[in-house]
Amino acid sequence: MSTPLLEVKDLEVAFRTQTGLVQAVRGVSFSLERGSSLAIVGESGSGKSTTAHAIINLLPGTGFISGGQILLDGQDLTKANEHEMESIRGRKIGFVPQDPMSNLNPVWSIGFQVEEAIRANGIASGRKAVKKRAIEVLKEAGLHDADRRLKQFPHQFSGGMRQRVLIGMGLAANPQLLIADEPTSALDVTVQRVILDHLESLTRELGTTLLFITHDLGLAAERAEQLLVMYKGQVVEAGPSVEILQNPQHPYTQRLVAAAPSLASRRIQASGSLAAAETAMAADAATAAGDTIDLIATAEHRAEVLEAAAAQPPAIVVENLTKVYKIRGAGEFTAVDDVSFQIAKGTTTALVGESGSGKSTVAKMLLKLEDATSGKIVVGGNDLATVSSKEMFALRGRMQPVFQDPYGSLNPLRNIGNTISEPLSTHKVGTKASRRERVFELLDQVSLPRTLVSRYPNELSGGQRQRIAIARALALKPEIVILDEAVSALDVLVQAQILRLLADLQAELNLTYLFITHDLAVVRVIADNVCVMQRGRVVEAATTDEVFDNPKEQYTRDLLAAIPGANIPLGA
Amino acid sequence: MLWYTGKRLLQVIPVLLGATFLIYFMVFAMPGDPIAALYGDRPPAPGVIDQIREQYHLNDPFIVQYFYYLIGIFQGDFGVTYSGQSVNDVLARTFPVTIRLALLAVFIEMVFGIFVGLISGLRKGGIFDATGLGVSLVLISLPIFVVGFVAQYFLAIQLGWFSPTVGAGAPLEDLILPAIVLASISFAQIVRLTRSSVIETAGLDFVRTAYSKGLTRRRIVPVHILRNSLIPVVTYLGTDFGTLLVGATVTEGIFNVPGVGRTLFQAILRGEGPTIVSFVTVMVLLYLVVNLLVDLLYAVLDPRIRYA
Numbered sequence: 001m002s003t004p005l006l007e008v009k010d011l012e013v014a015f016r017t018q019t020g021l022v023q024a025v026r027g028v029s030f031s032l033e034r035g036s037s038l039a040i041v042g043e044s045g046s047g048k049s050t051t052a053h054a055i056i057n058l059l060p061g062t063g064f065i066s067g068g069q070i071l072l073d074g075q076d077l078t079k080a081n082e083h084e085m086e087s088i089r090g091r092k093i094g095f096v097p098q099d100p101m102s103n104l105n106p107v108w109s110i111g112f113q114v115e116e117a118i119r120a121n122g123i124a125s126g127r128k129a130v131k132k133r134a135i136e137v138l139k140e141a142g143l144h145d146a147d148r149r150l151k152q153f154p155h156q157f158s159g160g161m162r163q164r165v166l167i168g169m170g171l172a173a174n175p176q177l178l179i180a181d182e183p184t185s186a187l188d189v190t191v192q193r194v195i196l197d198h199l200e201s202l203t204r205e206l207g208t209t210l211l212f213i214t215h216d217l218g219l220a221a222e223r224a225e226q227l228l229v230m231y232k233g234q235v236v237e238a239g240p241s242v243e244i245l246q247n248p249q250h251p252y253t254q255r256l257v258a259a260a261p262s263l264a265s266r267r268i269q270a271s272g273s274l275a276a277a278e279t280a281m282a283a284d285a286a287t288a289a290g291d292t293i294d295l296i297a298t299a300e301h302r303a304e305v306l307e308a309a310a311a312q313p314p315a316i317v318v319e320n321l322t323k324v325y326k327i328r329g330a331g332e333f334t335a336v337d338d339v340s341f342q343i344a345k346g347t348t349t350a351l352v353g354e355s356g357s358g359k360s361t362v363a364k365m366l367l368k369l370e371d372a373t374s375g376k377i378v379v380g381g382n383d384l385a386t387v388s389s390k391e392m393f394a395l396r397g398r399m400q401p402v403f404q405d406p407y408g409s410l411n412p413l414r415n416i417g418n419t420i421s422e423p424l425s426t427h428k429v430g431t432k433a434s435r436r437e438r439v440f441e442l443l444d445q446v447s448l449p450r451t452l453v454s455r456y457p458n459e460l461s462g463g464q465r466q467r468i469a470i471a472r473a474l475a476l477k478p479e480i481v482i483l484d485e486a487v488s489a490l491d492v493l494v495q496a497q498i499l500r501l502l503a504d505l506q507a508e509l510n511l512t513y514l515f516i517t518h519d520l521a522v523v524r525v526i527a528d529n530v531c532v533m534q535r536g537r538v539v540e541a542a543t544t545d546e547v548f549d550n551p552k553e554q555y556t557r558d559l560l561a562a563i564p565g566a567n568i569p570l571g572a
Numbered sequence: 573m574l575w576y577t578g579k580r581l582l583q584v585i586p587v588l589l590g591a592t593f594l595i596y597f598m599v600f601a602m603p604g605d606p607i608a609a610l611y612g613d614r615p616p617a618p619g620v621i622d623q624i625r626e627q628y629h630l631n632d633p634f635i636v637q638y639f640y641y642l643i644g645i646f647q648g649d650f651g652v653t654y655s656g657q658s659v660n661d662v663l664a665r666t667f668p669v670t671i672r673l674a675l676l677a678v679f680i681e682m683v684f685g686i687f688v689g690l691i692s693g694l695r696k697g698g699i700f701d702a703t704g705l706g707v708s709l710v711l712i713s714l715p716i717f718v719v720g721f722v723a724q725y726f727l728a729i730q731l732g733w734f735s736p737t738v739g740a741g742a743p744l745e746d747l748i749l750p751a752i753v754l755a756s757i758s759f760a761q762i763v764r765l766t767r768s769s770v771i772e773t774a775g776l777d778f779v780r781t782a783y784s785k786g787l788t789r790r791r792i793v794p795v796h797i798l799r800n801s802l803i804p805v806v807t808y809l810g811t812d813f814g815t816l817l818v819g820a821t822v823t824e825g826i827f828n829v830p831g832v833g834r835t836l837f838q839a840i841l842r843g844e845g846p847t848i849v850s851f852v853t854v855m856v857l858l859y860l861v862v863n864l865l866v867d868l869l870y871a872v873l874d875p876r877i878r879y880a
Contacts (some may be wrong), residue, residue: 033816058780090786101775105796105804106876116795117785169785215727376696 003074004031005209006055006177012067013047013054013233024050024063027232033177037203037210039224039241041217041256043491046460047233049098052179055211056093057085072177084225090121094170094208096199098182102160104154110165111150114138114172115555121173133172141168142198159355160191167199171206171355178203181213188354188518189562197222212408215491217256219564221245229253259496313381314478315512316343316366321359321375323536335361337536338375343529348506348513350523350544353533357518362533363484366390366514367401380479397427400473404485406465416454416468423475442471446501463494467501474505480512487522498527521563525549532556573871580864584857591856592645592849595640599845628652628846642848650853651846653839659850662835667854669742670824670831674816676744676751678809681759686805689766690798696771704767708760716819720753720826737828750827754819758812765808769801776800803873810866817855 011487013025025047032038040048053059055070057077070077072092078121080088083191089095097103098417104113113136118124131150138146141164154162163183170178178363180199184192200223203210213523220227221241229237229250236250249253252520323336336358364370368384377384382395400423403409410419430438440450446467457465466486470565473481487495503526505511515527521529523544530547532540532555540553551557624630629637644651650659692701711719727749728736734749773779776796782796821833828834832851839847871877 056784058783060775060780086786086788088786089784095781095784097777097781099777103781105778105782105800107800107874108795109875116791120786120788120791155876166781169781173786249584 005034005043005073006032007071008051008055008068008212009071010068011021011051011054011070011193012495013050013059013063014066016062016064021066022176023066024233025054027068028230028233028235029068030235031227032177032209032211034209035207036226037224038226038228039212039214039220040228040230041214041220042230043215043493045232046230048215048230048419049181050233051230052095052181052211052213055179056089056095058089058095090117090175091173091265092177094173094175094178096163096167096178096183098171098185100159100166100187102493103166104162106154109151109153110138110157112513114165114169116152117169117172137168138165140202141165141171142195149392159187160195163187163195164198167195167202171208174206175208176396177209177211177393179211179213182215183212184219185215189520189550189564190354190558192564193562217492218243222564229256235341245331254327255493259493310344311476313344314342315390316341316514317376317378319376319378320360321365321377321490322373323358323365324373334536339531339533339536339538340375340530341529341538341541343480343512345512346506346510347528348515348526349529349531350517350527351531351533352514352517352520352523354518354559355532356535356537359533360484362481363401363514363516365423366482367396367399393427397423397476398478398480399480399482401482401484402466402469402473402486404488406462406469406489407457410465410468412457414456415453416455416457416460419468420458420472420475423472427476429476438475441472442474445474445505446471461494463490463497465512466490466494466498470498470501470505477509478511480514483513483514485514485518486515488517488519495522502526520548520559531560573868577864577868580867582732582749584860585595587860588853588856592642593638595852596845596849597634599843599848600634600637602843606628621689642743643844645850645853648849653847654842654844659847662847663854665851666830666832666835670817670820670833671831672744673751673754673820673824673829673831674813675746676747677754677758677816680751681755681762684755684810685759685762686798686802689763689805690770690793690801693767693774693801694761694793694797696767701767708763711756711760716753717822717826718759719756720750720823723749723753724826738830742830743805747829750823750829753826754816754823757819758815761808761812762805765805766801769804770797773797773800799873803859803870806866806869806873810863812857812864817859 008031009029010030011025012023014021014023028047030038033179041049042050047531050059050063051417053063054065055072057065057080059065065078068078072088077085077088104110111131111134114137117132118130118133118137124130134150135146138150140448143161143164145150149157153286154165157165159281167180167183170180183199184195187195200212201499210224213223219243224241227237227239227241227244228235229244229252231250231252237248238243244253245257262309313397319340321336321339322334325335327333333454339358339362341349346528351362353359361370365372366379366384372385379395379399382391384392384395387395391519407567414422417436417439420439424430424435424438429435440454443450445454448467452460454470457468460468466489468487470481486502490498499522502513506513513526515523517523527544530540530542530544531538532547532553533546534555540547540551540556542552547556548560630639632640641651648660650663652658653662686776688704692704695701724736728734735746735810738746738750779792779796782792787796817833820831821837823829824831824833825837832855835850836848
């Protein structure tokens with residue numbers, strides 16, 4: 001074999017900040033043979049995306065390459081000037097960015113944006129030839145009615161469609177190397193699978209070398225031959241994917257393997273059907289692998305709790321709930337269609353579905369942020385349709401939400417102490433001193449240091465912020481917590497911590513959770529019951545074990561099959 | 573789009589009625605007798621006063637006077653000034669001048685404001701940026717009459733680059749200096765708005781994607797950065813038009829421009845009800861039309877916005 005296509009040697013990337021230089025990538029080396037595929041895995045802040053951006057010389061803000069070499073076909077990219085880089089980007093290295101929502105310019109049509117890429121790389125010239133190639137590129141990327149949709153704008157495309165456009169643009173000039181930076185993280189699992197399958201066959205057909213960046217270990221192992229695990233800017237482990245997954249050497253990789261719910265779900269599923277003794281053994285094994293999260297034991301404990309809960313009146317009853325939105329010029333849109341379920345006190349029910357399935361609309365109606373078109377919601381014995389605003393105010397104190405985006409759901413101008421105590425002062429609970437005491441207590445409960453009270457949200461990490469949001473939700477000692485994609489934005493290790501925290505708090509405070517998520521792997525470790533929603537309807541509702549072991553609906557089976565890495569055998 | 577435009581045009585009616593009523597009421601409530609003001613020290617014969625009062629319906633109650641006035645407006649007749657001229661004639665004489673002045677000012681502030689803002693934004697923290705911000709801060713801080721007098725004294729009288737006052741017929745070359753003065757405040761705002769908008773846009777994901785496609789900077793700056801940054805600037809133009817009209821009153825006074833501002837100012841001093849109300853009515857109407865145009869332009873610039 002000749003020289004590798006891409007060779008990265010001792011790459012160092014630093015960011016200039018007010019307090020000096022911050023090293024984001026420290027001595028990363030790897031090489032990529034022609035036609036092979038490599039995945040860089042790590043949590044946010046590990047330097048995986050920074051490495052990718054360094055290769056195409058598009059580091060954000062004050063970032064710069066402070067050392068090392070990047071050799072593409074023997075040419076050192078760290079020494080290339082801007083003009084040389086412009087001819088390398090697109091032509092030799094294609095790039096598929098992470099978020100399909102923000103990576104297309106909203107004011108230009110899809111066709112315009114694909115065509116300018118084709119023209120810039122000299123693939124075709126002349127209006128007709130460029131347009132023809134644009135349609136070709138988009139069709140290859142899986143956009144079948146490309147010729148018709150060329151004139152449409154990004155906002156008229158779904159996330160999956162936009163990602164296809166971005167993949168098409170990345171491959172427009174037939175580059176030798178394609179860098180895909182979390183290409184499907186923002187998409188639903190089933191869409192994710194379709195897109196990745198397509199990307200895989202396309203790159204194989206064209207002989208493109210693939211560099212894949214992801215936070216999802218299962219996905220990486222499924223899609224790439226080689227794995228590179230990064231942690232705090234350094235490579236901690238590298239080698240063939242299956243080998244790393246089955247026999248992780250570095251403690252960090254071991255923790256990743258153990259914590260990833262997409263992988264853990266497989267094990268719990270197995271242990272769930274086995275005898276209790278074996279479950280205990282599996283739990284022990286997991287603990288022995290390092291500082292692992294004991295999700296299995298938590299899940300096992302549920303059986304007793306569930307039995308006790310069934311005897312009491314349910315915390316939430318939803319009957320024939322329907323929500324119809326009127327769309328001007330387009331008639332009506334039924335977001336939630338005849339949905340019924342019950343949640344027993346102290347248990348967790350998960351509402352699962354892809355985006356647009358109506359699961360968040362159910363949550364909004366439960367919180368009475370939206371009014372139901374028809375149907376009945378009874379929370380703690382109160383029918384939401386008939387409660388007075390005063391009763392609703394009291395009820396809101398007993399039913400608290402945690403939302404998806406820990407960056408958006410905290411007011412950046414309020415410090416943590418004020419944020420957590422706000423529900424207390426709104427509901428006039430206690431005195432100033434007692435509220436402050438309660439804030440400390442809550443910080444302890446969510447395992448955050450008390451010194452955070454005077455800090456502001458922008459000084460905290462995503463995981464810490466989500467803990468704050470949970471602490472705020474718990475401030476009034478609610479009976480019901482509605483978690484709308486509460487862990488979706490978090491890294492796997494942080495996600496596992498938050499899930500354990502939620503399970504602990506539930507056991508301690510007898511909380512009732514409505515857990516809304518698109519991620520079936522997470523459902524497996526947190527929920528007692530599952531309602532699978534599709535296009536506004538509940539298509540399957542059963543206990544979590546039943547849904548996972550014996551899914552009745554094709555849609556549920558599709559969702560389960562789409563969990564990345566589910567079919568890779570594990571060694572922990 | 574058509575439906576939206578129609579709806580917006582219908583909204584003009586209540587706004588216009590409300591505005592004329594308020595202004596008419598305030599002019600009515602102004603202290604002093606307009607007829608006495610008209611004649612100065614030498615009182616006219618009593619019969620003349622009565623005749624004038626009768627002619628202008630000044631003896632009728634307020635609401636009846638307003639009603640007479642409204643009927644006139646709907647017939648396209650804005651009444652007569654106290655000096656006997658038809659208000660329609662005065663409007664026709666002064667509005668073209670002011671509109672020319674305002675358009676020239678808009679042109680100056682857009683071209684220079686966007687240019688300076690773009691360069692400042694792209695070279696954030698550089699010398700150009702610092703200078704641009706400094707100058708715009710000075711311009712924002714100074715009242716427009718200070719800018720006006722300073723510019724008139726130094727640029728026109730001392731250096732002789734421009735004509736210090738505007739001659740008959742308000743030729744375009746005479747209007748350049750007043751237009752620069754009028755544009756100065758909004759220029760500073762547009763520089764700042766464009767600058768921050770460019771900085772924000774330049775950091776967005778799709779700009780990085782544009783680079784990753786292999787596009788050159790020369791293409792990305794106008795097509796992906798400037799184009800997107802213009803959306804808030806265009807929105808600003810709508811509200812800015814009001815500022816321009818207010819500024820025109822002062823600027824026209826300084827440079828002796830025979831436009832709306834100066835005429836309106838003199839009418840207010842004399843307490844000429846019909847003239848004031850007519851001018852302000854036309855101004856309100858203009859303001860509404862300009863804002864409607866801006867909103868429609870907004871939809872052209874940003875395809876995500878479609879008025880159903």
